Amino acid sequence: MKKFIFCALFVTLIQNNCALNVSSNCGVMSDSFGLIQGGLLSGKNQFPWLTNIFTKQTLAYIFAGSGSLISHHYVLCAANSVAYENYLENGQLNPERNYRPLSGKSIKLILGSEHYKGNNEPDVTIVEVVQKVILHPNLKGTKPRIANIALLKIKRPITFSDSVKPVCIWNLNDNQMSNHNNMIMYSVGHGIDETGSISFLRKHAIMTIQKDEVCKRFYRNFSTDSGFFCARGNGMATACRHDKVLYVKIDGYWFLRGMSSMFKRFQNGTCSLNAPVLYEDIEPYSSWINSNSVF
Numbered sequence: 048m049k050k051f052i053f054c055a056l057f058v059t060l061i062q063n064n065c066a067l068n069v070s071s072n073c074g075v076m077s078d079s080f081g082l083i084q085g086g087l088l089s090g091k092n093q094f095p096w097l098t099n100i101f102t103k104q105t106l107a108y109i110f111a112g113s114g115s116l117i118s119h120h121y122v123l124c125a126a127n128s129v130a131y132e133n134y135l136e137n138g139q140l141n142p143e144r145n146y147r148p149l150s151g152k153s154i155k156l157i158l159g160s161e162h163y164k165g166n167n168e169p170d171v172t173i174v175e176v177v178q179k180v181i182l183h184p185n186l187k188g189t190k191p192r193i194a195n196i197a198l199l200k201i202k203r204p205i206t207f208s209d210s211v212k213p214v215c216i217w218n219l220n221d222n223q224m225s226n227h228n229n230m231i232m233y234s235v236g237h238g239i240d241e242t243g244s245i246s247f248l249r250k251h252a253i254m255t256i257q258k259d260e261v262c263k264r265f266y267r268n269f270s271t272d273s274g275f276f277c278a279r280g281n282g283m284a285t286a287c288r289h290d291k292v293l294y295v296k297i298d299g300y301w302f303l304r305g306m307s308s309m310f311k312r313f314q315n316g317t318c319s320l321n322a323p324v325l326y327e328d329i330e331p332y333s334s335w336i337n338s339n340s341v342f
């Protein structure tokens with residue numbers, strides 16, 4: 048019954064929001080074949096909103112995780128990919144301002160590529176400089192970070208193609224994620240693999256929403272009304288560090304639903320296949336995202 052209500056609400060959502068805002072035609076993937084369980088390779092046209100973020104360090108660009116293209120001019124990502132923790136001399140986070148954004152000049156984006164750097168691939172979109180980095184005003188803390196989201200504004204409009212398209216943002220207030228216990232979502236990206244290094248090629252893993260009790264067992268700071276939820280891999284593959292995004296498909300449309308927050312990692316940097324991953328729910332931020340991503 049719950050499921051029926053959920054779907055009924057969803058039709059309204061699509062008509063009122065996503066599909067109405069289809070100047071950007073969000074959440075439609077031309078190639079959703081071959082999306083099967085496991086830590087599997089994704090094709091070039093699968094999850095075409097996946098955006099690889101690089102930040103300039105002294106000598107080179109370093110991979111900073113994945114974001115999601117949401118329109119011609121905006122990429123949504125985890126704030127900690129594009130901001131630094133603002134510590135005081137006493138080792139505490141500056142209470143006035145826990146984070147500071149990086150300069151857009153030091154942020155490079157690569158879209159539409161299978162290899163995380165887009166090495167020699169045709170039709171790869173590269174954004175050399177981001178015009179503006181907008182951190183959510185409530186961004187704070189660590190372990191977990193709260194409101195860990197940022198918008199990257201891109202000056203020259205991104206051209207959409209089969210391999211570059213925007214995703215929809217989940218904006219239905221369906222509250223408790225645990226109502227969706229066992230719902231299936233997709234983690235996509237170039238996160239740390241079973242060898243402990245970045246996956247050069249785009250991969251996805253199927254993640255299943257867990258009950259709050261399960262989440263609590265692994266993440267002490269988790270509270271049920273906190274805007275966080277847990278999802279777990281299938282025992283053979285899981286999201287790991289740098290796998291930021293969690294997508295879900297409803298009625299043919301793909302939505303960004305969560306952003307990874309914490310992982311259970313071993314000393315060698317790999318993630319436990321049995322532990323769930325803590326995600327921050329995107330829904331509470333959807334109106335901020337909407338009102339701050341107007342070109």
Ligand SMILES: *[C@@H]1O[C@H](CO)[C@@H](O)[C@H](O)[C@H]1NC(C)=O
Nearest residue numbers: 063064067068337338340341
């Ligand atoms: C469509 O998007 C615009 C800008 O992103 C937003 O202001 C508007 O509320 C959205 N429309 C609906 C019906 O949600």
Ligand SMILES: *[C@@H]1O[C@H](CO)[C@@H](O)[C@H](O)[C@H]1NC(C)=O
Nearest residue numbers: 188189190191266267268309
């Ligand atoms: C819980 O949160 C506190 C305060 O933010 C932090 O110091 C601590 O490390 C967190 N504990 C865990 C297990 O993440």
Ligand SMILES: *[C@@H]1O[C@H](CO)[C@@H](O)[C@H](O)[C@H]1NC(C)=O
Nearest residue numbers: 241242243313314315316317
């Ligand atoms: C990393 O550590 C875990 C737990 O000790 C172990 O199961 C796994 O095989 C290790 N992986 C690598 C690549 O060393």
